[in-house]
Amino acid sequence: MKRKIIHVDMDAFFASIEQQDNPEYRGKPVIVGGLSGRGVVSTCSYEARKYGIHSAMPMYMAKKLCPQGIFLPVRRKRYEEVSEQIFKILYDITPFVEPVSIDEAYLDVTHVDKNPEDIALEIKKRVKDATGLTVSVGISYNKFLAKLASDWNKPDGLMVITEDMVPEILKPLPVTKVHGIGEKSAEKLRSIGIDTVEDLLKLPQENLIELFGKTGVEIYNRIRGIDERPVETMREIKSIGKEKTLEKDTKNKELLIQHLKEFSEIVSEELIKERLYCRTVTVKIKTADFAVHTKSKTVDKYIRFSEDIYEVAKGILEEWKLEQYVRLIGLSVSNLSPVKYEQLSFLDKRLVKVIKAGNLAEEINKRIGKKIIKKGSELLKDNK
Numbered sequence: 001m002k003r004k005i006i007h008v009d010m011d012a013f014f015a016s017i018e019q020q021d022n023p024e025y026r027g028k029p030v031i032v033g034g035l036s037g038r039g040v041v042s043t044c045s046y047e048a049r050k051y052g053i054h055s056a057m058p059m060y061m062a063k064k065l066c067p068q069g070i071f072l073p074v075r076r077k078r079y080e081e082v083s084e085q086i087f088k089i090l091y092d093i094t095p096f097v098e099p100v101s102i103d104e105a106y107l108d109v110t111h112v113d114k115n116p117e118d119i120a121l122e123i124k125k126r127v128k129d130a131t132g133l134t135v136s137v138g139i140s141y142n143k144f145l146a147k148l149a150s151d152w153n154k155p156d157g158l159m160v161i162t163e164d165m166v167p168e169i170l171k172p173l174p175v176t177k178v179h180g181i182g183e184k185s186a187e188k189l190r191s192i193g194i195d196t197v198e199d200l201l202k203l204p205q206e207n208l209i210e211l212f213g214k215t216g217v218e219i220y221n222r223i224r225g226i227d228e229r230p231v232e233t234m235r236e237i238k239s240i241g242k243e244k245t246l247e248k249d250t251k252n253k254e255l256l257i258q259h260l261k262e263f264s265e266i267v268s269e270e271l272i273k274e275r276l277y278c279r280t281v282t283v284k285i286k287t288a289d290f291a292v293h294t295k296s297k298t299v300d301k302y303i304r305f306s307e308d309i310y311e312v313a314k315g316i317l318e319e320w321k322l323e324q325y326v327r328l329i330g331l332s333v334s335n336l337s338p339v340k341y342e343q344l345s346f347l348d349k350r351l352v353k354v355i356k357a358g359n360l361a362e363e364i365n366k367r368i369g370k371k372i373i374k375k376g377s378e379l380l381k382d383n384k
Helices: 013-021 059-065 076-093 116-131 143-150 183-190 197-201 205-212 215-222 253-273 306-318 346-368 376-383
Strands: 005-010 030-033 041-044 070-072 097-101 104-108 135-140 158-160 239-250 278-287 292-303 326-334
Touching (some): 005 076, 005 116, 013 041, 030 059, 059 070, 076 116, 104 143, 116 135, 116 158, 239 278, 253 278, 253 326, 278 306, 292 306, 306 326
Parallel strands (some): 135 158
Antiparallel strands (some): 278 292
16 A cells, blocks of 8 residues: 655744734744854744745844844744644644654654545644644655655645656756755765756666765665655654854863753753663864864763763863864763663563553553553453
């Protein structure tokens, strides 16, 4: 059976919420992000995009391009409230939802007894009724094409890509539209005369493997409409981190260590919330010339408390010889586990799987508001 995948992507999410909450901002260029001298654009309205403004652009540059713009700080708590409303609608439709970010998700509606286009229209209407916001929706038989479709005619778009449309519909697209090809990879391709998907289709798989390693196989398949990635209802968290661009470049280690202490507390709270432990701590710095450097340390035992994370991070930075001024400092943890163990035995590995399965069942039941998935032990009790 061909899968039916929907990709939902809110339109200019942060900026749209600001325009919805403040009617006087509607129809005007709204730019949301860090307002300090080192701040960057998080999101901007479609009116602001006409001036060439885009996310991740330095805020000072956005102000030069559009001095008459409305520049606003990020109100994350408000955006999370609206996101929660939207995801409740998505989970009403199916428990098979993969959140990608605060304003984006995949849904697997293969087993929903409705036409995917009708589901998409329902999502758009319910989101609009509940929040006043528009959403763009893409429909296809895999994740790559569904995401591509949602971006096709933003804002407030709806696009379906069927199997018989591939690869013709993809051929004119720039290579950056292919999942797995970022700007650096695109530059590499342009240097050998590859600008579009049509150009890319002419390369044999071996050449793509030479260029991108094992990702080359995935790219080769995707541009031919093949993407077997499932919708993951509970995404595995690979790392948790926090970073900050400093008000002023510095070599003062005491100041940088103070930031690491603050980050350790934030990361620890997130680990506890997610019921996770970590073994690897990484400190990241960006120097005045915008070069990024990282150093990591893996400890013997799994940790989660801020004091332990801070001690490791502090040790990394104290041993680091800072030859240039630092403009950004960051801390992240990885090598995560849902249980605290020294070394996994065969039985421990089975336990981890049980914990993950239990968490998934709990999450689905919570989202749909009913206990439809039970553990085997609960079923045995029910039958006694």
